[in-house]
Amino acid sequence: MAMKINTTKHFLADAVKSLKRNRTISTAAIATVATTLFILGVFFLAILNANKGILQLQSKVEAQIFLNDNITIEEQKQIESKLNSIEGVADVTYESKAEALEKVKESFGEENRALVEGLEKANPFPSSYIVKVTKPEMVSKIKEAVKDMAGIYEIRDAGKLIDKITSITRTIKIVGGALFVILLGVCLFLIGNTIKLTVYSRRREIGIMKFIGATDWFIRWPFVFEGMIIGLIGAIVAIVLLYYGYNYAYTKLPMEVIFIKLISPSYVLTYVSWEFILLGMFIGSLGSIWAIRKFLAV
């Protein structure tokens, strides 16, 4: 497999020449690689973001126990001591009705201040205990312990949300994986056929190389290069599309709506790009090797 620099130069020149000669099908093959990698990238980013979201949610898992407005001091004391006695509870904080209102005001921001103006007189927000836990699974234990106690209006936690995101992520993985496998097949097929055109137009030359004593790899390399170039260009197209597409989504999607901090678009360039280039070139060479195998048997 070792090659001299001169030989490599010849191979690269050969590869570029034949790509130009079969421009239409080369372009089709490049487009397929780009599409495959782009779709792979979309699913990949979706999964990464979902996973990041789950982590973010898990890191601040807490249960919030809202109290009835007419709760008695006695009932409240019982709840508080019960919460403090549960193993795995890291912190119990009381949030008064006024504090709850203040929080809402803050989240509405300056421009929407009018909406919450005047609510002080009839504050609709309940007081609550915010319970931080050491492990996410403790949340359900706390719920179990206090749910029948008097004076509780509602118990809220992020557990259901996490379950939901996890199941969505699983679906994305399955659909994405299946789609990727199908597209990968199409890719290999199209690259293979592109290379076959070149191989076929040079079958005499291949025959001559064989009786002159060329090794299989000497014959294979120009075609492998051709496949690699297809894969490389396809990967670059996919990276550019994915970067601008994701950047657009990133700036347009309001943070409050999706409640998690998304992965920065620069991630596409710094990390995804290398994976795509390697994967594209790998797919390209695989297609070539597959296309030429028949012509090497003698």
Added chain:
Amino acid sequence: MIEFKNVTKIYDNKVYALSNVSVNIDRGEFVFLVGPSGAGKSTFIKMLLKEVAPTKGKIVVAGTDLASLKRRDVPYHRRKVGMVFQDFRLIPSMNVYENVAFAMRVIEASHKDVRKRVPIVLGLVGLSNKYKAFPNELSGGEQQRVALARAIVNNPSILIADEPTGNLDPETAQGIMELLNDINRAGTTVLMATHAKDIVDNMRKRVIAIEKGQISRDELRGAYGYED
């Protein structure tokens, strides 16, 4: 240099291409391989390059027992055997110089060696003034000279010529035969399959005749021995 010992080749369709052939060709010999079409000459030649493996028997070429030759080592074996064909088999998109240099590129010779060796070989075959011509600009005889140059550029110990004069007029053929003779005298073993009666009769070299897959005749200073 070439040794066949009880070699039999049966193709898939149960045809005996060669049956129990034993023959020895020594270093530096010039041998004509004659016989009717389909008698087994092609199979004989293909076996030397391990394009075809024998069903039975042993073949040793240039010191290598072909049965023990691994697939990945076949190319290296072929470098010891130069080949020339009736239809020249030059690469049309390459000029004369490039066609010959290509054979050196294939074995990854250095640029320097290529630049030194190719002009020498082109001089040997009398094409010093045609470096830049493409195959379709050359006569048949000239194309065969390029093919010869390509076959010997890597100094093979055996040169196999499969009807090298089949497409050439008698005069041009004579020139090619003189070249083959020169190559042989320089020490290369030459094996030439042919149907050219005049040539075989004139040269008075060793003649091996194959008929129906068997060696029917092996004469040291032989004649063609067939009517056409």
